[in-house]
Amino acid sequence: MTISALARGEFLSVSRLQPELLASVAPFTLPNGTSVSIPAAGIISFEPPVQASPARHVVLSCGVHGNETAPIEICDELVKRVLTGDLLLCHRVLFLFGNLPAMDLGERFVEENMNRLFSGAHSMGPGLVNEERRRARALEQAVSDFYAGGSDGVRLHYDLHTAIRASKNEKFAVYPYLHERRHSLSQLAFLAECGVRTVLLSESPTTTFSYYSSYQHQAHGFTVELGKVQPFGQNDMSRFEAAKMALTRLVSEADFAPRIKPDEVELFRVNQVINKHQEDFVLHFADDTPNFTDFAAGTLLASESGAQYRAEYNGEAIVFPNARVAIGQRALLTVVPTQLEEWDV
Numbered sequence: 001m002t003i004s005a006l007a008r009g010e011f012l013s014v015s016r017l018q019p020e021l022l023a024s025v026a027p028f029t030l031p032n033g034t035s036v037s038i039p040a041a042g043i044i045s046f047e048p049p050v051q052a053s054p055a056r057h058v059v060l061s062c063g064v065h066g067n068e069t070a071p072i073e074i075c076d077e078l079v080k081r082v083l084t085g086d087l088l089l090c091h092r093v094l095f096l097f098g099n100l101p102a103m104d105l106g107e108r109f110v111e112e113n114m115n116r117l118f119s120g121a122h123s124m125g126p127g128l129v130n131e132e133r134r135r136a137r138a139l140e141q142a143v144s145d146f147y148a149g150g151s152d153g154v155r156l157h158y159d160l161h162t163a164i165r166a167s168k169n170e171k172f173a174v175y176p177y178l179h180e181r182r183h184s185l186s187q188l189a190f191l192a193e194c195g196v197r198t199v200l201l202s203e204s205p206t207t208t209f210s211y212y213s214s215y216q217h218q219a220h221g222f223t224v225e226l227g228k229v230q231p232f233g234q235n236d237m238s239r240f241e242a243a244k245m246a247l248t249r250l251v252s253e254a255d256f257a258p259r260i261k262p263d264e265v266e267l268f269r270v271n272q273v274i275n276k277h278q279e280d281f282v283l284h285f286a287d288d289t290p291n292f293t294d295f296a297a298g299t300l301l302a303s304e305s306g307a308q309y310r311a312e313y314n315g316e317a318i319v320f321p322n323a324r325v326a327i328g329q330r331a332l333l334t335v336v337p338t339q340l341e342e343w344d345v
């Protein structure tokens with residue numbers, strides 16, 4: 001039963017409805033020679049019989065936040081197409097459907113925001129006490145095993161999300177802090193091909209999934225925000241067509257190499273990471289203020305007992321404001337325009 005459901009491409013629905021059936025599925029090969037491995041529910045990797053050179057080792061994750069449905073629908077469709085033989089890969093791909101229980105609830109998370117639990121944060125403090133912490137560890141392990149199982153080549157990880165608020169720049173990506181590595185122009189070109197022409201350059205380590213792959217595995221890793229959160233089935237999929245097409249070409253075409261000039265993408269650097277320290281943390285702008293709304297220097301953006309947070313520059317813009325996060329977590333980013341001085345091709 002499991003194998004016939006998989007042959008029909010129903011990996012995500014089996015993962016969500018009968019995850020126990022996947023525990024016993026041994027690696028198998030599709031009629032077109034693609035090897036398939038399912039280490040756990042929601043985790044599936046593919047290896048084509050003939051790999052293009054230079055090789056790409058592509059991780060596509062979605063549903064790290066369970067209510068961010070459009071990326072889940074995109075990845076579900078790609079996995080279906082590979083399993084049914086409709087899409088022939090020429091690069092290895094690992095698909096990760098992050099938080100399956102939160103998807104069932106239609107919630108961002110069940111107990112804890114999984115995208116604050118990577119780079120080992122899952123095992124800090126109280127340790128592996130809930131499903132999200134154990135899942136973050138399993139996802140890290142899946143990424144490690146996938147990259148370790150590949151030959152030389154380029155390691156990629158696009159962690160696909162949608163944002164809670166509307167955004168002046170509908171699609172944007174977070175480029176994790178690179179330490180001494182340089183930003184990649186070809187990666188900005190790929191993001192632009194996905195319709196993502198706004199990129200935030202992070203300037204400090206985080207416990208997000210994309211930072212984990214970027215720092216631990218030297219992958220080109222990104223958090224990619226493709227639009228606004230909607231319930232399953234209510235996304236206007238035409239708004240995701242460019243991203244779906246670019247991702248499809250990335251995994252199935254050897255010579256897919258979008259080009260861009262540095263000035264064709266709008267870059268911001270993160271200026272302030274504002275964490276919530278007190279229960280009375282409040283934002284000083286309306287709940288429906290879109291991401292990338294900018295303020296004059298000195299404007300009060302947020303406050304809590306003992307602290308006020310103000311824009312430091314004219315044109316400083318807000319991203320991901322959320323006063324309802326847990327104590328200690330990020331409640332707001334502010335960003336200012338920037339340019340790349342140096343980059344890798």
Ligand SMILES: O=C(O)CCC(=O)N[C@@H](CCC(=O)O)C(=O)O
Pocket residue numbers: 065115161162163164165174208210223320321322
């Ligand atoms: O819209 C929001 O407030 C959150 C959308 C979201 O889930 N964003 C990611 C960004 C991760 C990063 O900074 O790389 C998150 O908050 O986890």
Ligand SMILES: [Zn+2]
Pocket residue numbers: 064065068161162
């Ligand atoms: Zn998200």
